[in-house]
Amino acid sequence: MLTHSPELPTQPAANADKTLTGIVHTPVRHFPTYGLLTLQLPAMQMADLAAGRYFLVRCGAQSEFERLHQWHFYTRQPLFVAGIQTLIAPPVDHADSAPSAPTELWTLHLPFDPGQRKTTNPAFQWLQSLQPGAALNLIGPLGQGFGLHPHSRRLLLVANAWHIPTLFTLIEPMLDLGGHVTLLVDASPSPHVPIDSADMVDAADVVTALIPQLPIAVEAHVSVNPAEFEQELSNAIPWADQICAALFPHQHQSLADQIRKHRFRLESGFAQVLMQTDLLCGVGACLACVVSLPSGSHTRTCIHGPVMDLTRLAQ
Numbered sequence: 001m002l003t004h005s006p007e008l009p010t011q012p013a014a015n016a017d018k019t020l021t022g023i024v025h026t027p028v029r030h031f032p033t034y035g036l037l038t039l040q041l042p043a044m045q046m047a048d049l050a051a052g053r054y055f056l057v058r059c060g061a062q063s064e065f066e067r068l069h070q071w072h073f074y075t076r077q078p079l080f081v082a083g084i085q086t087l088i089a090p091p092v093d094h095a096d097s098a099p100s101a102p103t104e105l106w107t108l109h110l111p112f113d114p115g116q117r118k119t120t121n122p123a124f125q126w127l128q129s130l131q132p133g134a135a136l137n138l139i140g141p142l143g144q145g146f147g148l149h150p151h152s153r154r155l156l157l158v159a160n161a162w163h164i165p166t167l168f169t170l171i172e173p174m175l176d177l178g179g180h181v182t183l184l185v186d187a188s189p190s191p192h193v194p195i196d197s198a199d200m201v202d203a204a205d206v207v208t209a210l211i212p213q214l215p216i217a218v219e220a221h222v223s224v225n226p227a228e229f230e231q232e233l234s235n236a237i238p239w240a241d242q243i244c245a246a247l248f249p250h251q252h253q254s255l256a257d258q259i260r261k262h263r264f265r266l267e268s269g270f271a272q273v274l275m276q277t278d279l280l281c282g283v284g285a286c287l288a289c290v291v292s293l294p295s296g297s298h299t300r301t302c303i304h305g306p307v308m309d310l311t312r313l314a315q
């Protein structure tokens with residue numbers, strides 16, 4: 001006997017169980033190193049607080065009935081925020097018609113495998129198959145995100161090519177303040193992908209795909225090897241008054257070293273970093289996201305991150 005309707009949701013909703021129903025507005029768009037999925041969600045009016053935060057998305061199930069019975073993707077998948085756009089509600093036809101609830105378009109980042117131009121995660125592949133109008137169940141947005149300092153006007157964004165979109169929502173607020181934004185992208189090939197592999201990422205493709213996604217005022221540099229990336233960092237760090245980064249964990253120490261080299265010390269608050277860890281429960285219960293800190297202690301990135309000050313992550 002069915003206890004829940006098998007019908008698929010057709011409208012965005014904030015549900016009684018504190019989850020959200022999102023409706024696919026634009027299916028996954030493919031870029032060389034990531035995908036972007038745009039959902040229609042109930043309006044949350046938190047655009048200023050979204051950078052570096054994530055949703056846990058239930059995959060393989062659309063209706064409440066499917067959520068109860070289909071468990072081939074039993075863990076929710078973390079998708080980070082890459083854009084928010086408020087939708088203008090259509091005019092109400094009749095005076096006695098109820099106005100439709102306000103909604104927003106949230107674009108979420110679907111990461112590809114590091115060093116590659118595709119995902120092998122079956123749950124992400126399921127997300128790639130969704131068409132407009134498909135329903136998704138989400139929890140979020142979760143976690144501590146990036147924060148722009150009130151007096152910052154020269155923002156340096158630093159990312160590897162696979163995680164650039166997690167920084168996108170920082171750009172417009174800084175430009176709106178009259179500030180400047182520089183984006184440095186490390187598109188170095190992964191040592192794990194053979195040089196002649198069809199999955200190898202071409203830096204020229206990254207540039208071609210990236211430029212149309214950025215406001216014209218953003219200065220972007222894409223580096224094709226670690227030495228070039230280090231040189232770009234050397235040029236930009238003295239100029240910046242705040243850094244927000246989405247790098248692989250093994251790059252955090254070298255970013256800290258570069259900052260010390262060019263500014264003599266790494267001050268708390270100067271550089272924030274989006275930690276890349278496994279995020280399963282999002283509430284501190286499963287310990288999947290625990291990372292070791294140079295201080296010798298451990299922390300749960302879902303609670304105390306995923307955006308953390310670089311002084312906590314590097315010596």
Ligand code: FES
Nearest residue numbers: 280284286287302
């Ligand atoms: S994701 Fe479960 S404890 Fe952090």
